[in-house]
Amino acid sequence: MKKQRFLTVVILPMACFIGQGCATPKLRPAPLPDARTSGDGFVQVVEKEGIVLEVSQGRNPPGSGSEMVTFDVVAYNPGPEEVELLIDRAVLIDGMGNQYQSMMVQEFRSGTSVWATGSIFYERHSGGFGTTIPIAVPENASFTDRNFPTTAVAILPRSQIRGCFFFPCRIKNTTYVRLLITRLIREKDEPGSTPNTLRVTYRKVNYEFEFDVVK
DSSP: OOHHHHHHHHHHHHHHHHHHHHHHOEEOOOOOOOOOOOTTOOEEEEEEEEEEEEEEEOOTTTTTSSSOOOEEEEEEEESSSSSEEEEEEEEEEEEOOOOOOOBBBOEEETTTTEEEOOOOOEETTEEEEEEEOOOOTTTTOGGGSBBBOOOOEEEOEEEEEEEEEEEOGGGOSSSSEEEEEEEEEEEEEEEEESSTEEEEEEEEEEEEEEEEEEE
């Protein structure tokens, strides 16, 4: 009886500590002039140049805890014509001015686990670079848990594509984050400097999202 009571006293605080340590703060959309928030209050929506981007907090891969922040991204074409989507970059900036580049989850199988490679990021306050550790991804992860496509994708009328952006950001250390997504739109094709080649001109369109960190 005493032994059982001792184990209960030891295990329960440890379980609470582990639960708190693994908990990831929640993100809530902040008001922006060019953005609107969904009815449930979790998704921020920006529409530009025939493409609607919907961004919300995603599910972090197991093992990453609050060392990473994941965004679910949906790109929707509401029009009657096919639209090309080409993402140039995705950058996250936290409340302390630290800038993070999106990391590609490149998988390779080891036994029954799948691992993601680390990412390089720049920290403004320290003036140096850091790297993330490998992160486990479950075998049964769906397509929506994968990287959002950064190559040109043709979205059919009234259709959508989806995926995730992953950032090595500790959101528990900040009060808000800003997500900047830059899209390239093809403007014109011109003859290249050599025969049978084309020089393609693009212009940039920026989508901006902001989320408050709710701890």
